[in-house]
Amino acid sequence: MKSLGKLLPYIKPYTLFAILGPLLMCIEVAMDLLQPTIMQHIIDVGITNNDNAYVIRLGLLMLLTAFIGLIGGAGSSIFSTKAAVNFAADIRRDVFKKTEQFSSKNTDSFGAGKLITIVTNDVTAVQQALMMTLRIFVRGPLLFIGAVFIVWFTARDLFPVLLVAIPILMVLIYYFSSQSGKLFEKVQKAMDQVNTKLQETFAGIRVIKAFDRQDYEIETFKTVNDTLTKRNMSAEQVILALMPIMLFVVNIGVVVGMWMGAIKVNEGTLQVGVILAFINYLNIIMNGLMTSSHVLMQITRSFTSANRIQQVLQTEIDIQEPEISISSPKIKGEVEFKDVNFSYSKNGEYVLKNISFQAKAGETIGIIGSTGSGKSTLLKLIPRLYDPDSGEVLIDGVNLKEYPLGMLRGSIGFVPQKAMLFSGEIEDNLRYGKEEASITEMEEAAQSAAASEFIEKLDGQFAHELMQGATNLSGGQKQRLSMTRAFIRKPKILILDDSTSAIDALSEASVQQALKHSHSDTTVFIISAKVSSIIDADQILVIDDGTIEASGTHEELLVRSNVYRGIYQTQTGKEVLSYE
Numbered sequence: 001m002k003s004l005g006k007l008l009p010y011i012k013p014y015t016l017f018a019i020l021g022p023l024l025m026c027i028e029v030a031m032d033l034l035q036p037t038i039m040q041h042i043i044d045v046g047i048t049n050n051d052n053a054y055v056i057r058l059g060l061l062m063l064l065t066a067f068i069g070l071i072g073g074a075g076s077s078i079f080s081t082k083a084a085v086n087f088a089a090d091i092r093r094d095v096f097k098k099t100e101q102f103s104s105k106n107t108d109s110f111g112a113g114k115l116i117t118i119v120t121n122d123v124t125a126v127q128q129a130l131m132m133t134l135r136i137f138v139r140g141p142l143l144f145i146g147a148v149f150i151v152w153f154t155a156r157d158l159f160p161v162l163l164v165a166i167p168i169l170m171v172l173i174y175y176f177s178s179q180s181g182k183l184f185e186k187v188q189k190a191m192d193q194v195n196t197k198l199q200e201t202f203a204g205i206r207v208i209k210a211f212d213r214q215d216y217e218i219e220t221f222k223t224v225n226d227t228l229t230k231r232n233m234s235a236e237q238v239i240l241a242l243m244p245i246m247l248f249v250v251n252i253g254v255v256v257g258m259w260m261g262a263i264k265v266n267e268g269t270l271q272v273g274v275i276l277a278f279i280n281y282l283n284i285i286m287n288g289l290m291t292s293s294h295v296l297m298q299i300t301r302s303f304t305s306a307n308r309i310q311q312v313l314q315t316e317i318d319i320q321e322p323e324i325s326i327s328s329p330k331i332k333g334e335v336e337f338k339d340v341n342f343s344y345s346k347n348g349e350y351v352l353k354n355i356s357f358q359a360k361a362g363e364t365i366g367i368i369g370s371t372g373s374g375k376s377t378l379l380k381l382i383p384r385l386y387d388p389d390s391g392e393v394l395i396d397g398v399n400l401k402e403y404p405l406g407m408l409r410g411s412i413g414f415v416p417q418k419a420m421l422f423s424g425e426i427e428d429n430l431r432y433g434k435e436e437a438s439i440t441e442m443e444e445a446a447q448s449a450a451a452s453e454f455i456e457k458l459d460g461q462f463a464h465e466l467m468q469g470a471t472n473l474s475g476g477q478k479q480r481l482s483m484t485r486a487f488i489r490k491p492k493i494l495i496l497d498d499s500t501s502a503i504d505a506l507s508e509a510s511v512q513q514a515l516k517h518s519h520s521d522t523t524v525f526i527i528s529a530k531v532s533s534i535i536d537a538d539q540i541l542v543i544d545d546g547t548i549e550a551s552g553t554h555e556e557l558l559v560r561s562n563v564y565r566g567i568y569q570t571q572t573g574k575e576v577l578s579y580e
């Protein structure tokens with residue numbers, strides 16, 4: 001409830017639409033309420049007195065009221081829709097904006113599946129709730145109250161029927177609405193699971209095919225889909241069960257009303273038209289309650305959605321801009337880790353333990369170690385994708401947290417382990433690195449990343465269109481483009497996370513030459529499983545189980561580090577004497 005209230009400011013820009021919608025609905029309701037009374041007069045005055053002219057006059061009046069009601073209803077729909085759709089679009093925009101500001105930890109805590117459900121389903125649910133509130137929530141209660149008043153003034157003899165029927169109908173609505181609210185909460189959770197499964201399956205479709213796991217995936221999808229179906233079914237059944245039960249109560253009311261009315265007609269104290277009008281009003285009352293209950297259910301359902309939207313909007317972003325930023329005009333590229341500890345989860349085991357090292361500006365730092373030892377994590381701390389739990393990471397002697405994020409990240413070229421490219425032209429992807437890059441700059445960067453040769457062969461070269469996930473490129477081509485994107489900004493710090501794993505030895509050597517010559521003042525971090533990729537580094541860090549097992553040049557490590565010597569011997573087949 002509170003969460004929904006917090007979304008109300010989003011209606012403010014559309015206040016006029018939000019007022020016009022219900023106002024026009026009032027006109028439709030007024031016209032609807034007039035109809036049974038006009039009909040009653042046609043029967044009791046026109047038909048009873050055989051007054052054709054009266055019947056035609058009131059018939060025309062009925063048509064006119066119907067027409068005015070139509071205009072009111074249509075206008076209400078138009079303005080309510082405008083208010084609700086724009087309200088939802090603004091929420092969707094802000095939720096997306098917030099997720100773009102999320103730190104990696106924030107994103108991890110939600111998961112992509114849940115975020116997709118929030119931006120799509122949950123926003124649509126609050127949109128529906130607002131639309132129904134503006135239209136039907138006005139219509140339902142107004143019809144109900146109006147009909148009760150008219151029965152009180154025109155058919156008071158039959159009013160006791162309402163006194164019994166209305167409380168029963170209200171209890172029914174309350175019970176079914178609260179049940180459906182609980183069930184829709186479960187529906188949303190099941191929807192998260194379906195979206196997560198879909199997202200994972202589409203991203204990994206090639207692996208699924210290569211391992212011939214389609215049947216397994218179909219089976220696991222069936223499980224989450226069945227859960228969603230079952231939960232949807234239970235929730236919908238609760239809503240659908242309400243209608244016939246309410247109709248049953250109303251029909252009993254109609255029978256009792258007719259019976260009481262018949263007695264009064266026989267006594268000569270009531271006219272037949274009043275009974276007919278009463279039956280109509282009883283149906284209007286039921287419709288009024290029914291539509292109100294539908295809106296109530298939609299609103300209850302939207303509480304869960306509003307809550308989930310608020311969870312995103314109110315997430316505290318753990319990587320923030322500094323309160324007072326450093327005024328240093330330029331980053332030189334000296335990087336220092338001082339006693340850094342880091343864990344992905346609160347109170348979880350440290351993935352990085354007491355990491356300390358220093359890289360001078362322009363140096364090349366090689367990082368090697370076993371799988372899962374913490375190499376990528378270590379480098380993710382430099383662009384502040386994550387912040388250390390304790391210790392400090394410094395650039396040019398200043399803690400990273402003191403740099404404006406734009407300045408910090410703008411000085412870093414990051415080539416992630418898995419090349420991630422976006423659908424669109426190659427040029428658009430390269431502009432991620434430098435927005436205003438010229439074609440000459442693109443060509444130079446592509447040359448450095450050994451990407452020119454294959455780009456030249458593509459249709460349209462830099463204008464070549466990439467499909468979603470760049471599936472129309474090979475793994476090595478993706479890596480080269482990913483490197484080109486980082487090189488183009490001529491960064492002060494370059495992070496290459498195993499980014500040459502799919503590149504042939506000749507091209508890798510050419511990339512290394514380019515790094516030496518064109519990026520001589522850049523501090524380069526290279527993670528690689530291959531000793532050959534880091535052999536010439538000024539300093540090599542050997543990472544083992546989250547700690548620096550040893551550091552030094554290649555020659556020094558052959559002497560100092562058992563782990564390094566082991567890797568070298570395994571890869572080259574050369575025996576190195578132990579100096580221990």
Ligand SMILES: Nc1ncnc2c1ncn2[C@@H]1O[C@H](COP(=O)(O)OP(=O)(O)OP(=O)(O)O)[C@@H](O)[C@H]1O
Nearest residue numbers: 108344351369370371372373374375376377378417
């Ligand atoms: N987003 C994450 N959430 C939780 N744990 C993570 C996350 N990313 C990595 N880890 C864990 O942190 C540890 C270090 O992972 P990291 O990716 O840094 O290793 P790595 O040395 O780069 O491995 P590889 O050589 O296989 O790339 C692993 O145990 C991994 O399971």
